[in-house]
Amino acid sequence: MTARLLLATRNRKKLEELHRILAPEMPVEVLGLADVPAFDEVPESGATFAENALIKALEAVRHTGLVTVADDSGLAVDALNGMPGVLSARWAGHQRDDAANLALLLEQLGDTPDDRLGAAFVCAAALVTPDGSQVVREGRMPGRLVREPRGSNGFGYDPIFVPEGYQLTSSELPAADKDAISHRGRALRELLPFILRALEGPDGQ
Numbered sequence: 001m002t003a004r005l006l007l008a009t010r011n012r013k014k015l016e017e018l019h020r021i022l023a024p025e026m027p028v029e030v031l032g033l034a035d036v037p038a039f040d041e042v043p044e045s046g047a048t049f050a051e052n053a054l055i056k057a058l059e060a061v062r063h064t065g066l067v068t069v070a071d072d073s074g075l076a077v078d079a080l081n082g083m084p085g086v087l088s089a090r091w092a093g094h095q096r097d098d099a100a101n102l103a104l105l106l107e108q109l110g111d112t113p114d115d116r117l118g119a120a121f122v123c124a125a126a127l128v129t130p131d132g133s134q135v136v137r138e139g140r141m142p143g144r145l146v147r148e149p150r151g152s153n154g155f156g157y158d159p160i161f162v163p164e165g166y167q168l169t170s171s172e173l174p175a176a177d178k179d180a181i182s183h184r185g186r187a188l189r190e191l192l193p194f195i196l197r198a199l200e201g202p203d204g205q
Helices: 012-022 049-064 085-090 098-108 175-181 183-200
Strands: 003-007 028-031 068-077 118-128 134-145 161-163
Touching: 003 012, 003 049, 003 183, 012 028, 012 175, 012 183, 049 068, 049 085, 049 118, 049 134, 068 085, 068 183, 085 098, 118 183, 134 183, 175 183
Parallel strands: 003 028, 003 068
Antiparallel strands: 068 118, 118 134, 134 161
């Protein structure tokens, strides 16, 4: 029987990314929140990425009974003392509009010299199982920002983020290349042994 894993998100690109990482390891059906009965999602009220990831995973397990992975991620900009951080998705307001968030960030960095545009994408990924087990791992992707969006393969702040050692933005990189270095890919690969162990047990069937 193919194992079932819930990724507590409605973002199809995140679902595809997790499936690409898991698929070589074992047959798994990756579900998103749109694939399970609806439930009221609690606010992401944590002060850290790890706290928010756990909030989402715990709530999803409580409502679905499925082995669940949730992530919280964002952009930490050196010149803004690590912000937007956990506020990345709603930096320009609660409408969670990628274009508005990106435009506001670029405006705020308008007077910042190019050599001070260092930044990093950060992701905390949490695994919670129906028996109450919890594991959290974090991944980082360092790099720098550019002032004009480039590329169409990514989302969020990807079009203005150039990973360390690259000339292309995250939105210009092929999916496989991005997976290999991304903050989410790194966090999920750290979590992978625990995911596989959970899915091999009775809770994953």
